[in-house]
Amino acid sequence: MAPTQDPNSVGGGAKQDEATVKVPSKDPKKKDEKKEEDLSEEDLELKQNLELYVERVQDPNPELQKAALESMRQEIRASTSSMTSVPKPLKFLRPHYGTLKAFHETMADSDLKKYLSDILSVLALTMSAEGERESLGYRLIGTEGDIGSWGHEYVRNLAGEIAQEYTKRQSEEAPIDDLMELVQQIVAFHMKHNAETEAVDLLMDVEDLDLLLEHVDKTNFKRTCNYLTSAAKYLPGPDDMLVLDISYMIYMKFEEYPNALQIALFLDNTQYVKQVFTSCADLLRKKQFCYMIARHGITFDLDDEMVADDDDREALQDIVNNTKLSEGYLTLARDIEVMEAKTPEDIYKAHLLDGRASSGASVDSARQNLAATFVNAFVNAGFGQDKLMTVTSDSTTGSSGNWLFKNKEHGKTSAAASLGMIQLWDVDSGLSQLDKYFHSNDNPIIAGALLGVGIVNCGVKNDCDPALALLGDYIDKEDSSVRIGAIMGLGISYAGSQNDQIRSKLSPILNDAKAPLDVIAFASLSLGMIYVGSCNEEVAQSIIFALMDRSEAELGDALTRFLPLGLGLLYLGKQESVEATAEVSKTFNEKIRKYCDMTLLSCAYAGTGNVLKVQDLLAQCGEHLEKGDIHQGPAVLGLAMVAMSEELGIDMEIRSLERMLQYGEQNIRRAVPLALGLLCISNPKVTVMDTLSRLSHDTDSEVAMAAIISLGLIGAGTNNARIAGMLRNLSSYYYKDTSLLFCVRIAQGLVHMGKGLLTLSPFHSERFLLSPTALAGIVTLLHACLDMKPIILGKYHYVLYFLVLAMQPRMMLTVDENLKPLSVPVRVGQAVDVVGQAGRPKTITGFQTHSTPVLLAAGERAELATDKYIPLSPILEGFIILKENPDYREE
Numbered sequence: 001m002a003p004t005q006d007p008n009s010v011g012g013g014a015k016q017d018e019a020t021v022k023v024p025s026k027d028p029k030k031k032d033e034k035k036e037e038d039l040s041e042e043d044l045e046l047k048q049n050l051e052l053y054v055e056r057v058q059d060p061n062p063e064l065q066k067a068a069l070e071s072m073r074q075e076i077r078a079s080t081s082s083m084t085s086v087p088k089p090l091k092f093l094r095p096h097y098g099t100l101k102a103f104h105e106t107m108a109d110s111d112l113k114k115y116l117s118d119i120l121s122v123l124a125l126t127m128s129a130e131g132e133r134e135s136l137g138y139r140l141i142g143t144e145g146d147i148g149s150w151g152h153e154y155v156r157n158l159a160g161e162i163a164q165e166y167t168k169r170q171s172e173e174a175p176i177d178d179l180m181e182l183v184q185q186i187v188a189f190h191m192k193h194n195a196e197t198e199a200v201d202l203l204m205d206v207e208d209l210d211l212l213l214e215h216v217d218k219t220n221f222k223r224t225c226n227y228l229t230s231a232a233k234y235l236p237g238p239d240d241m242l243v244l245d246i247s248y249m250i251y252m253k254f255e256e257y258p259n260a261l262q263i264a265l266f267l268d269n270t271q272y273v274k275q276v277f278t279s280c281a282d283l284l285r286k287k288q289f290c291y292m293i294a295r296h297g298i299t300f301d302l303d304d305e306m307v308a309d310d311d312d313r314e315a316l317q318d319i320v321n322n323t324k325l326s327e328g329y330l331t332l333a334r335d336i337e338v339m340e341a342k343t344p345e346d347i348y349k350a351h352l353l354d355g356r357a358s359s360g361a362s363v364d365s366a367r368q369n370l371a372a373t374f375v376n377a378f379v380n381a382g383f384g385q386d387k388l389m390t391v392t393s394d395s396t397t398g399s400s401g402n403w404l405f406k407n408k409e410h411g412k413t414s415a416a417a418s419l420g421m422i423q424l425w426d427v428d429s430g431l432s433q434l435d436k437y438f439h440s441n442d443n444p445i446i447a448g449a450l451l452g453v454g455i456v457n458c459g460v461k462n463d464c465d466p467a468l469a470l471l472g473d474y475i476d477k478e479d480s481s482v483r484i485g486a487i488m489g490l491g492i493s494y495a496g497s498q499n500d501q502i503r504s505k506l507s508p509i510l511n512d513a514k515a516p517l518d519v520i521a522f523a524s525l526s527l528g529m530i531y532v533g534s535c536n537e538e539v540a541q542s543i544i545f546a547l548m549d550r551s552e553a554e555l556g557d558a559l560t561r562f563l564p565l566g567l568g569l570l571y572l573g574k575q576e577s578v579e580a581t582a583e584v585s586k587t588f589n590e591k592i593r594k595y596c597d598m599t600l601l602s603c604a605y606a607g608t609g610n611v612l613k614v615q616d617l618l619a620q621c622g623e624h625l626e627k628g629d630i631h632q633g634p635a636v637l638g639l640a641m642v643a644m645s646e647e648l649g650i651d652m653e654i655r656s657l658e659r660m661l662q663y664g665e666q667n668i669r670r671a672v673p674l675a676l677g678l679l680c681i682s683n684p685k686v687t688v689m690d691t692l693s694r695l696s697h698d699t700d701s702e703v704a705m706a707a708i709i710s711l712g713l714i715g716a717g718t719n720n721a722r723i724a725g726m727l728r729n730l731s732s733y734y735y736k737d738t739s740l741l742f743c744v745r746i747a748q749g750l751v752h753m754g755k756g757l758l759t760l761s762p763f764h765s766e767r768f769l770l771s772p773t774a775l776a777g778i779v780t781l782l783h784a785c786l787d788m789k790p791i792i793l794g795k796y797h798y799v800l801y802f803l804v805l806a807m808q809p810r811m812m813l814t815v816d817e818n819l820k821p822l823s824v825p826v827r828v829g830q831a832v833d834v835v836g837q838a839g840r841p842k843t844i845t846g847f848q849t850h851s852t853p854v855l856l857a858a859g860e861r862a863e864l865a866t867d868k869y870i871p872l873s874p875i876l877e878g879f880i881i882l883k884e885n886p887d888y889r890e891e
Helices: 008-022 028-038 041-057 062-079 088-106 111-127 134-141 152-172 177-192 196-205 209-215 221-232 239-253 257-266 270-279 283-296 310-320 325-336 344-348 355-362 366-379 409-422 427-439 443-456 466-474 480-493 500-510 517-530 537-549 558-569 575-585 590-604 611-622 632-643 647-663 666-679 686-695 701-714 721-733 738-751 772-785 788-795 797-806
Strands: 811-815 825-831 844-851 860-864 869-871 878-884
Touching: 041 062, 041 088, 062 088, 062 111, 088 111, 111 134, 111 152, 134 152, 134 177, 152 177, 152 196, 177 196, 177 209, 196 209, 196 221, 209 239, 221 239, 239 257, 239 270, 257 270, 257 283, 270 283, 283 310, 283 878, 325 811, 344 366, 344 738, 366 409, 366 738, 366 797, 409 427, 409 443, 409 480, 409 797, 427 443, 427 466, 443 466, 443 480, 443 797, 466 480, 466 500, 480 500, 480 517, 480 797, 500 517, 500 537, 517 537, 517 558, 517 772, 537 558, 537 575, 558 575, 558 590, 558 772, 558 788, 575 590, 590 611, 590 632, 611 632, 611 647, 632 647, 632 666, 632 772, 647 666, 647 686, 666 686, 666 701, 666 772, 686 701, 686 721, 701 721, 701 738, 701 772, 701 788, 721 738, 738 788, 772 788, 772 797, 788 797, 844 860
Parallel strands: 811 878
Antiparallel strands: 825 844, 825 860, 869 878
16 A cells, blocks of 8 residues: 655645755854755655765775666656656665766777666656757667667657757758667557657658558557648648648558549649549449549549440449539428529518618619629529529519619620529529520620529539530620620630630630730630649640730730730649749730739739738738729738638738728728638638628728628628628618619629528538639629729629539538438537547537438537438538448347
């Protein structure tokens, strides 16, 4: 039985020592007695024993030395098990550290010297001066034994010293082999003892992550990879890519294919994606991969290596082509019972306002009808039915053409195109409904029908390429509105496909001297979308030449801004690859030079969280310039684009945008609301909502319009009641100002987008993957909003339809092995970040249990509430295939 511990023995004892040392006593003997009385008998015995060992170690007789070292070693080892305080043996040996050190230097090389080195190495843990790295020094000349037996704290300390020593040796170009042997041991120890994060940190410090592959096993590979992928966001390049490469290899090693596929998509590495398909033999799992690729929105063709059987390959290619999206979305809508079409009036809820605003609404104005067209299109997007466009002709309200003709010239374009939005993702019925408009003699209507065809095909691929077949012939027509409709339609339907056929059709327009500016601007935008993130040289070349050919007058036009944007989209998220093009842009006319520079920089580093680029852009925003300069707008948007990749960056960015509102010039203030809208897109944070609400009453109407549109963006598809209320109040506040009222209406349409079933967030898979086409669509709209009057309030309001690229159902739909919907209970709650936490913490908090299909709001995560099925992907978003759990027993 252990005797009760003396309260002064550990913590108290140390204080007593200090106190007694400070007060010099007249009688040294008395002092010693007093000090020893404070220790319990056990501690006293230990202290005397250790002092005896220290003397014996210095004995000339090697036998005695060995025995003493052995005993010392056992004392230390026995006590390092708990690490709440400094272990007693180490405490009592502290005064003798110097003596032992001096003696060690006089010893001849022998096993005994190595033994003593081990002990000194452990003593150095508490004794050595900062930065001396003595513990490591003695370790390297000590025995080759197991380091783990000296305790966790010791191993941790060693790892820290190794990192410093490694940096020093690298700079001196000294050999590092002895360090690497030790690293091997430490990593093995950490991986066995659930300290994967520390093992990874050490390997990052010594730049040798490949070692991980040998040490991970089935029990800890998930935690290790989880840490690696989360750390990647905060690492400077090229380390971030290296870390993801390693986690990809680890996932492949343990056949955790869905996660490996995610990383392959993040790295944008088609080879890796192919490898995942070829390594996995299970057809069902391959179907799940196809759903993941379809959600990411990239064009991907399966070949016979990936899927051998022809019929299977066709079925899988169908999933990749997103042909099932419309079906799944409508299943969700029926389940939630929101199939009934809504009218713009249902959204405006004018009856909730006092008399003033509602009375003025009865007059039909073209601007109000145009707003209603957009609201109707956004709200009923993808439902295939509405009350304005798809009404049957023999119904009481007259023919469906009626609404179309309540719009003025270019308004008809948006009205006809809205039919495409209503039939979103349903290609067959969409094309048959749009067909009647192709026989019209009215150019704007044909233009709208062409754009509608593009919208219907957005994100949905089809083997017979209906969009290209229909739109290809209209690109070179006389009328520029028809040409723009066709060009924009191609850009939307083939975004991200890198289709060379279309390039050969659109590139000549860019360098055609006779083509009007607006056609050239939209052509460059569409090429940017189709080749988004591809760094395609030829497209870049054509856009650069088009920019150089512009006259002084044209450079001042708002539409010219779409040229640099098209160029920027080619490099979306591709970081350094943009540098050559950025050099060329320095030769442009000074009116557009800096604008181009900012746009390229912000696109290239979009979603990377690169701190240095944020600083560059901030420096640009800090300058106080003349009125004529326009490049600060894209710089402010760029800040949001770069920082939007992770939560921490978003919060920091929101704060720095607050500063800009206080100190920035007018052209910066106009862009800040848009940047806030991008940071919190479809994620209505209360603080941002309040800032935007304040700005929506700003004296500068441009700032107010941007803030109102941004309110729509942060609430997009959420049905957020607070934002809806704000917008209603704004509609009565601005009831006389048609432009601002138009913006309010658009924002109302966005908030209720898809009746609350859609999201605009370009991130998916638990905010890990960023869909390039979705971001391209949002950024294009934001650039158009930098100068509202000529574009959105002018005759190019249909750029609002670029948002369709980012529209995705925010659902989780579970399907069985035959891909038929299957209802199972799931828990939906706020996602919790559990990286590096001990044990198996819960990944969601505050959950509710629903049966699928369910909606996921921003920052929410789902998990199955039953063991009956096993999901084929660890990330429960979008379409999830469930297979029956063979071990499940009914209760």
